[in-house]
Amino acid sequence: MLTTLIYRSRSLQKFSQTDIEKLSAKAFSNNVKLNVTGILLFDGEYFLQVLEGPSEAVSAIFKKLSTDPRHSNIVTMLHGKEGKHRFGSWGMYYVKVDDRSTKDTLRWVPKYHYLKEDDRVVQIIEHFVRGHWKIKTSAHATSTSNWDMKCISFPFKNRPEKREFEDYCFAFQPIINHEKQKVSSIEALLRGPGGISPQSVFSRFGNDAQAIHEFDLKSKARAISKAVHYGCATDLSINLLPKSLTQIKGSTEYILDALANSGLSPEQLVVEVTEDEAITNYEEFKTATQKLRSAGIRIAIDDFGAGYAGLSMLTEFQPDKLKIDRRLVDGISTSGPKQAIVSAIVDLCRPLGILVVAEGIETIEEFSWLKKVGIQRFQGFLFSKPELHSFDTVNIPTLDS
Ligand code: C2E
Ligand code: MN
Ligand code: MN
DSSP: OEEEEEEEEEESSOOOHHHHHHHHHHHHHHHHHHTOEEEEEEOSSEEEEEEEEEHHHHHHHHHHHHTOTTEEEEEEEEEEEESSOSSOSOSEEEEEOOGGGGSSGGGGSOTTSSOOTTOHHHHHHHHHHHOTTHHHHGGGGSOGGGEEEEEEEOSBSSOOOSOOOOSOEEEEEEEEETTTTEEEEEEEEEEOGGGOOHHHHHGGGTTOHHHHHHHHHHHHHHHHHHHHHTTBOSEEEEEEOHHHHHTSTTHHHHHHHHHHHHTOOGGGEEEEEESTTTTTTHHHHHHHHHHHHHTTOEEEEEEETSSSOOTTHHHHOOOSEEEEOHHHHTTGGGBHHHHHHHHHHHHHHGGGTOEEEEOOOOSHHHHHHHHHTTOOEEOSTTTOOOBSSOOOEEEEEEEOO
């Protein structure tokens, strides 16, 4: 099977013209033996490398290159199976990228090869050569080893008393405002006895949709009163199925009553909804969210990019916050497609005043990339796991000085 792999990386040392020529001569003989064709572009700081050849050989070369200490910040831009060779069996071709090369980048590609102007490989090369991407991406290339973890206290003023038996309860997970080095909100996540998942709690109701929605809504009174009982000093985020808002009569009033009974102000509450069902009864959803908003409650679209939540929704309805699903966050520091998507979401939300939250952040690499690209709020195990009983500390990455 044929594979094409394109990656971009940042050089960690100065390369003279002779260095690069030596490097590509070495790669040339290696590639020829393996029937791999390579194209190497270098702009003085960044490399773009195209590798085309038998899948195993390409993977082996990439594996070796990934540990080469002369470059870092390796981002895979394309990795796909191909039917035909786009390029000839050149072994290796080096292109020096300078101001003059902006025009007609691929003038050097021999005409007889299977390569069209609108081919993705050509598009990726041209984008690299134009260099606009650097404004955003180059900033993320700072070393992740510059970050230290600082512990701050969990923003619950009161410690919970001894565990009591409950048929359901809530775990709480902080959302971080990194610029201010503080927790901006705490998300309440449903748990069953022994901390079992929200899905297993809902499964008690089988297929009874009405019962699920009713429980979903009513359980929020407990989430709100618990948070207040613990002395929640930040905003509180709760999750609701869209139908728990649209199909249960008086849902807005129920939430407002729960707020009034507990003493939490509507301005402190954020309602997170996944977009899945909302789009099917859109008008009802809009009416319900308008009611919440007019009471001062903010709306977040959860799991954006997970499958349901589509861009077209934003033409009709702009939430206060948009939470980028953790599948887009996972491994973002090495994935070209994830980087392009997340960076585009940030760009489109900024002018609309929609705050972008990234969830599921587990590593400092993911965090530092998201931070550099303009994400404003962060959530994930890196900072704190959802906690049921021990609300101790929250980790905040800080740059060493
Ligand atoms: P969600 O609202 O997107 O919540 C985030 C989920 O990701 C939580 O799973 C949380 O434990 C998990 N998570 C947080 N940080 C990380 C991380 O760094 N890595 C990984 N791997 N996971 C992380 P959980 O608590 O199992 O909740 C799953 C989903 O269940 C929630 O996703 C939410 O959609 C739903 N849910 C939770 N509570 C409720 C509720 O009261 N009502 C409704 N309707 N849905 C709820
Ligand atoms: Mn959520
Ligand atoms: Mn989510």
